[in-house]
Amino acid sequence: MNMHQNLRDDDKEGETTVLKYRAPALEKGLDVLELLAAHKRPLTLSQISAHLDRSVSELFRMVQVLENRGYVAPALRGDGLELTNKLFSLGMSRGPSQNLLASAMPIMQALSESTRQSCHIAIASDNQIVVIARVEAPGDLGFSVRVGHQAPVVKSTSGITLFSFQPHKMKEAWRAELMAETPPETWRTFDELCQFAQKNNYVQRRSDFTDGITDISCPIFSDGTVIAALTIPYIRSLGSESLEDATRKLQTAVQTISKSLGGVDTVERIPIR
Structure with a gap:
């Protein structure tokens, strides 16, 4: 044998x-x-x-x-x-990640050119989010998040997006794990932001890490499940889109990416007040 x-x-x-x-x-x-x-x-x-x-x-x-x-x-x-970053690079060479990036990168590039903002994709890894791709803002000035950056799910805009749009059973299992290691006040803030996301179909909040930045984020779906978050760290500058227009274009971008991955068009664009 x-x-x-x-x-x-x-x-x-x-x-x-x-x-x-x-x-x-x-x-x-x-x-x-x-x-x-x-x-x-x-x-x-x-x-x-x-x-x-x-x-x-x-x-x-x-x-x-x-x-x-x-x-x-x-x-x-x-x-x-x-x-x-060698282990990270090995992980990113796997099929699912490559399919996501192959579909997303051209759309991210067009989004960045149109809004004059940088954007990045993050996925979940245990109780952290990990940035797996980014596109720099066009021009000489801008702000971007480096590939490989990690942050706690409960303290990041991408984490709010990834949690908010999970299927119910997955969300409940994740909730139990995250709550066990999160201070009550931090969890209350996180939960309020998740409720906003579910109601409005996107996340918008001032950055906890950098003054002057408003993060806007939307989910990317594959087979009806959220697999990543596409986020713009928005900075108001001369020649840039308004926050509302940037959000609408971000919503369009994630819909296009999701459809290319076979994702159900779950998150619909809504008027932004």
Whole structure:
């Protein structure tokens, strides 16, 4: 019996057999990557050792390999190691993400040219949003969010969009997880913004991160499920569209992207007061 047959038989036995096959070195490497991702800040080898309850000598070669392969790198600011964008790039090379970006990028480019604003797409990753694509505002001046930027779902405009338009069962499961780790006052604010989004079919709010910016955001659908948020960090400037016109054009853009992905045209454009 070959290995493939063994794996098929094991799959029939249930989840308990999944752990029968161990790869200690691989597990240590994954522990290091997950630790750095969770801490969002550089960690030295000794700190990694302490967090994982493993000796420095046990982790030294593993960290060296991860660095040589480009998954971690010395921190640009301060001491220690931090994740590179290599894992992010690998994830973005998968089919669904490529289909989304292939459909969205030309439309985002046209949206940016028309509104004179930058725009970006974000997806959900656990309790965070991650920006996976952006288009810079035309001209010499503008504001944009870098690809790879992460922020908590409950503190981001894209997060409000991604949560508000989920199917009911998915939203309830997500709600239970997010509420467990969110202060009550923060959750109340988030919930109020989600109610606005559901009523008006878009999100509009002043940025919590940068003065002078109003975020507007709409959902992108595929097969009737929201898969991403398209957001404009709007800045009023000479020659730019009004906030209302930019919002209408954003709504049109997400409808076009959603239709190209086979998404149900769930969010209709409505007059913006």
